[in-house]
Amino acid sequence: MIKLDPDRALSARALELVLATGADALLVGGTQGITAEKVLGLLGRLEAALRRPPVWLEVSSPAAAVPGAPGYLVPFVLNAGDPTWTGRAQAEALGAMLPRLGAILPWERLWPAAYLILNPDSAAARLTAAEAPPPETAVGYAALAGRLLRLPLLYVEYSGRFGDTQLLDRLRRAAGPSCRVWYGGGVDSGARAAAAARAAHAVVVGNAAHEVPDRLSEIAAAVRATPPPP
Numbered sequence: 170m171i172k173l174d175p176d177r178a179l180s181a182r183a184l185e186l187v188l189a190t191g192a193d194a195l196l197v198g199g200t201q202g203i204t205a206e207k208v209l210g211l212l213g214r215l216e217a218a219l220r221r222p223p224v225w226l227e228v229s230s231p232a233a234a235v236p237g238a239p240g241y242l243v244p245f246v247l248n249a250g251d252p253t254w255t256g257r258a259q260a261e262a263l264g265a266m267l268p269r270l271g272a273i274l275p276w277e278r279l280w281p282a283a284y285l286i287l288n289p290d291s292a293a294a295r296l297t298a299a300e301a302p303p304p305e306t307a308v309g310y311a312a313l314a315g316r317l318l319r320l321p322l323l324y325v326e327y328s329g330r331f332g333d334t335q336l337l338d339r340l341r342r343a344a345g346p347s348c349r350v351w352y353g354g355g356v357d358s359g360a361r362a363a364a365a366a367r368a369a370h371a372v373v374v375g376n377a378a379h380e381v382p383d384r385l386s387e388i389a390a391a392v393r394a395t396p397p398p399p
């Protein structure tokens with residue numbers, strides 16, 4: 170899965186390399202500088218390249234809630250130090266939309282995603298004041314998301330650095346059989362991609378798509394060659 174940031178440059182060549190991977194899905198999202206115009210611009214480029222791009226739009230601010238995406242991921246940061254991001258911002262955004270758009274919101278395409286942010290130096294961690302919990306609490310968060318709250322998706326977010334894949338394996342097991350676990354952070358080589366793909370149901374590649382797009386084919390091949398986790 171490749172995550173493209175509407176706030177970052179993406180050359181035509183990089184976009185070509187992204188699409189050439191045949192990634193299962195594209196994720197459009199980011200934490201900083203997101204405007205509706207930038208999101209619509211990137212969605213438009215993807216649509217011009219593929220008639221029906223398999224896109225998840227990560228709604229990281231009300232500005233990113235634009236019509237037209239096949240799927241919307243609404244993040245809830247379980248380990249946010251600032252409780253704004255565990256539900257209040259989402260409730261305020263919905264509360265503002267419902268009077269005008271309540272009847273036409275595409276609920277069936279909106280999915281809640283539990284985020285566990287494990288790199289305290291990432292932009293998302295700074296925004297939400299997330300601190301990396303000790304491993305046993307991280308495992309507790311995974312069980313909370315998957316088993317107790319029965320959320321369909323846990324996003325283990327190390328954005329900007331490669332994470333602990335042994336912990337990732339424990340998180341996936343703790344989240345249970347009905348919760349998909351996506352991993353993102355620092356995947357910039359085939360070896361890292363394979364290590365992440367052994368432990369998570371999906372691997373999200375972000376920075377590499379913008380910075381070293383020539384490596385994407387090696388990364389995609391490594392993910393495909395790795396048997397999925399149980």
Ligand SMILES: CC(C)=CCC/C(C)=C/CC/C(C)=C/CC/C(C)=C/CC/C(C)=C/CC/C(C)=C/CC/C(C)=C/COP(=O)(O)OP(=O)(O)O
Nearest residue numbers: 228229230234235236237238244254258259262263273293
């Ligand atoms: C990434 C990260 C870790 C960030 C940390 C911070 C964090 C937790 C941020 C969350 C911030 C926040 C407040 C998010 C908002 C959440 C929310 C409630 C999103 C709602 C999303 C939504 C309703 C999307 C729908 C899009 C929309 C506005 C549609 C308008 C109505 C319309 C025209 C519907 C028709 O849809 P369309 O897609 O056009 O249908 P067709 O293609 O069939 O025509």
Ligand SMILES: O=P(O)(O)OC[C@@H](O)CO
Nearest residue numbers: 328329353354355375376
């Ligand atoms: O940018 P990288 O470090 O690849 O992380 C991917 C993604 O999880 C970021 O939200």
